[in-house]
Amino acid sequence: MPxxxxxxxxxxxxxxxxxxxxxxPAGAWAAWNAARNGARVILADKGYLGTSGAxxxxxxxxxxxxxxxxxxxxxxxxxxxxxxxxxxxxxIHRVLDQVERNLELVEQWGYPxxxxxxxxxxxxxxxxxxxxxxxxxxxxxxxxxxxxQSPALELLHDRHGVGGARxxxxxxxxxxxVRANAVVIATGGCAFLSKGLxxxxxTGEGLLMAAEAGAELSGMEFSRQYAPSFAGGTVTRxxxxxxxxxxxxxxxxxxxxDRIFGSIPELLSKGPVYASLDLAxxxxxxxxLRRAHPIFFMPxxxxxxxxxxxxxxxxxxxxxxxxxxxxxxxxxxDCSTSVPGLYAAGDAASREKVTGAISGGGAYNASWAICxxxxxxxxxxxxxxxxxxxxxxxxxxxxxxxxxxxxxxQPHAFEAKPLITAVQREVLPLEIxxxxxxxxxxxxxxxxxxxxxxxxxxxxxxxxxxxxxxxAAALLMAGRWIYTAALFRKETRGLAHLAxxxxxxxxxxxxxxxxxxxxxNIRTESVPHARELRVPEEGRAII
Amino acid sequence: xxxxxxxxxxxxxxxxVAVCPTNVFDRVEGGIPMIARQKDCQTCFMCELYCPVxxxxxxxxxxxxAGVTEAELERSGxxxxxxxxxxxxxxxxxxxxxxxxxxxxxxxGF
Numbered sequence: 001m002p003x004x005x006x007x008x009x010x011x012x013x014x015x016x017x018x019x020x021x022x023x024x025p026a027g028a029w030a031a032w033n034a035a036r037n038g039a040r041v042i043l044a045d046k047g048y049l050g051t052s053g054a055x056x057x058x059x060x061x062x063x064x065x066x067x068x069x070x071x072x073x074x075x076x077x078x079x080x081x082x083x084x085x086x087x088x089x090x091x092i093h094r095v096l097d098q099v100e101r102n103l104e105l106v107e108q109w110g111y112p113x114x115x116x117x118x119x120x121x122x123x124x125x126x127x128x129x130x131x132x133x134x135x136x137x138x139x140x141x142x143x144x145x146x147x148x149q150s151p152a153l154e155l156l157h158d159r160h161g162v163g164g165a166r167x168x169x170x171x172x173x174x175x176x177x178v179r180a181n182a183v184v185i186a187t188g189g190c191a192f193l194s195k196g197l198x199x200x201x202x203t204g205e206g207l208l209m210a211a212e213a214g215a216e217l218s219g220m221e222f223s224r225q226y227a228p229s230f231a232g233g234t235v236t237r238x239x240x241x242x243x244x245x246x247x248x249x250x251x252x253x254x255x256x257x258d259r260i261f262g263s264i265p266e267l268l269s270k271g272p273v274y275a276s277l278d279l280a281x282x283x284x285x286x287x288x289l290r291r292a293h294p295i296f297f298m299p300x301x302x303x304x305x306x307x308x309x310x311x312x313x314x315x316x317x318x319x320x321x322x323x324x325x326x327x328x329x330x331x332x333x334d335c336s337t338s339v340p341g342l343y344a345a346g347d348a349a350s351r352e353k354v355t356g357a358i359s360g361g362g363a364y365n366a367s368w369a370i371c372x373x374x375x376x377x378x379x380x381x382x383x384x385x386x387x388x389x390x391x392x393x394x395x396x397x398x399x400x401x402x403x404x405x406x407x408x409x410q411p412h413a414f415e416a417k418p419l420i421t422a423v424q425r426e427v428l429p430l431e432i433x434x435x436x437x438x439x440x441x442x443x444x445x446x447x448x449x450x451x452x453x454x455x456x457x458x459x460x461x462x463x464x465x466x467x468x469x470x471x472a473a474a475l476l477m478a479g480r481w482i483y484t485a486a487l488f489r490k491e492t493r494g495l496a497h498l499a500x501x502x503x504x505x506x507x508x509x510x511x512x513x514x515x516x517x518x519x520x521n522i523r524t525e526s527v528p529h530a531r532e533l534r535v536p537e538e539g540r541a542i543i
Numbered sequence: 544x545x546x547x548x549x550x551x552x553x554x555x556x557x558x559x560v561a562v563c564p565t566n567v568f569d570r571v572e573g574g575i576p577m578i579a580r581q582k583d584c585q586t587c588f589m590c591e592l593y594c595p596v597x598x599x600x601x602x603x604x605x606x607x608x609a610g611v612t613e614a615e616l617e618r619s620g621x622x623x624x625x626x627x628x629x630x631x632x633x634x635x636x637x638x639x640x641x642x643x644x645x646x647x648x649x650x651x652g653f
Contacts, residue, residue, distance in 0.1 A: 047566070051563070051564050051587070056589065111639070112637060112640030127637070130638075130639035195586065195606075198564070198585065199585070200564075201565060232603055234603070291638070291643045292646065294625065294628035294638060295588070298625050299586075301624075302621055303603050464566075464580070
């Protein structure tokens with residue numbers, strides 16, 4: 001096992017039309033659609049297309065609304081209001097149209113959707129392992145070269161835009177370089193290694209790579225989502241708590257059934273919270289739940305807990321930009337970004353166009369991944385195939401800077417693990433990041449800024465060292481972007497909140513756009529529906 | 544986190560090495576894979592699902608090593624249990640095709 005690498009030459013050196021980074025749903029759809037549009041495609045994933053990312057180990061409910069004008073209008077209007085008027089109706093309609101077509105394909109490809117009594121397939125839910133196993137097969141059949149265990153580390157670019165990426169194969173230790181005129185970033189959100197189900201691969205390198213190449217970010221302040229999980233496990237599936245009573249340490253009931261956003265953080269800030277699924281009060285209901293959701297019950301069973309009769313301790317796992325809405329700013333309907341040749345899809349892209357200021361969690365993000373992936377793949381294919389020059393004739397250079405060998409400019413060794421812990425200390429705690437205040441967030445941002453010099457250290461010459469250093473750099477940058485945007489939005493809107501500004505301010509009905517890495521630039525961008533915002537009675541916050 | 548690779552069951556296909564999203568396993572020439580980076584395990588259970596012979600066991604806790612042994616798992620019958628529940632493997636019905644999934648989504652109202 002070649003664990004030690006010393007400035008080794010690039011072993012795998014090739015060209016493609018489109019390079020897709022990330023092998024979750026968005027990356028899979030992007031690769032498939034780029035290939036279908038005639039492009040030669042390579043998909044490189046840090047892990048494995050089929051198991052990687054937030055969707056694969058669990059499952060996902062989909063945003064699907066029948067093509068009835070009235071129903072769709074209703075949904076779009078409700079989202080516009082709930083999302084603080086930052087969503088765009090036209091984009092939600094696009095998603096609803098597109099997801100329907102793509103789910104038809106998923107069924108044709110062999111996904112076993114159940115049918116109702118009339119024989120109509122119920123395409124409202126996808127089981128993660130099954131869905132992603134299918135997508136792997138489909139993507140491969142479309143002619144895409146799948147590179148598993150091959151994290152990208154940095155983009156290649158020239159004055160015309162991006163032109164590929166470099167990375168490393170974690171199993172062989174070999175460095176790789178792909179020259180491609182279009183790159184799709186589908187690396188997911190950034191969840192700060194908080195051990196939510198399947199989320200530890202979501203460490204933000206895609207955002208960092210893109211920002212180093214000049215891409216902008218949008219909506220990073222909408223990132224206050226924490227998911228409840230059994231404290232002795234990783235399964236962040238809060239929907240089961242619809243059948244739960246929550247108890248305090250003394251066994252007194254606190255809440256029953258449906259929760260409101262924020263109730264668990266409030267309760268946990270006062271003391272331990274336990275859940276019991278005692279609202280499932282018949283053997284039939286229990287059996288139904290157990291069978292329907294094995295990933296929720298299996299860990300409890302292995303821990304020797306009967307969740308229906310007994311109680312289990314709850315914790316909250318930070319979901320960062322994954323169940324938040326921030327990410328790379330999209331500039332076109334084809335999911336292009338502000339950098340030519342660079343496209344973004346899924347949770348790596350800002351989802352504000354469809355979710356506004358509130359969480360894209362669950363249904364919205366799942367349908368968004370399918371649609372934005374398809375659009376980005378098609379857009380990237382068209383861009384690459386109409387490029388005047390071939391990627392291998394371009395004078396491309398590496399765009400990466402932080403947490404890389406080439407960026408080392410100081411004598412100290414880069415120690416990824418302590419740096420990651422230091423970032424987590426500022427980003428994970430509820431008291432800083434959920435209960436946000438100017439002073440709390442401001443202090444955390446200063447401490448994160450003070451960690452920047454660490455990024456100049458010498459990278460350990462091992463595969464793990466190389467990958468983790470880049471992850472650590474990305475986590476630090478993502479934390480700084482989140483807090484920079486959080487402090488700039490001096491109001492409360494959706495997932496953005498500062499204690500000093502508990503109300504929605506109609507004058508801030510705009511997006512917050514960031515660019516840059518060590519130095520972050522901020523600007524605002526207007527949104528199409530800002531004028532429709534009617535200030536609710538006494539300016540009450542929309543949450 | 545990942546606790547056990549059963550030497551008795553493992554067929555050295557190295558599928559777990561290939562599919563682990565966080566690169567926890569190392570291939571070993573002429574032997575069963577080894578758990579090389581246990582602390583990087585994110586406790587997603589995907590290696591269990593992809594193991595064709597139910598040779599792996601992931602304990603629910605992602606923070607500490609539980610130290611369960613193969614003998615205990617054989618006694619309790621927990622090894623391989625997840626694949627059975629998900630309905631992967633010969634002669635099983637995948638949970639994806641089961642009406643439970645749909646009903647659950649409808650009831651939860653998400």
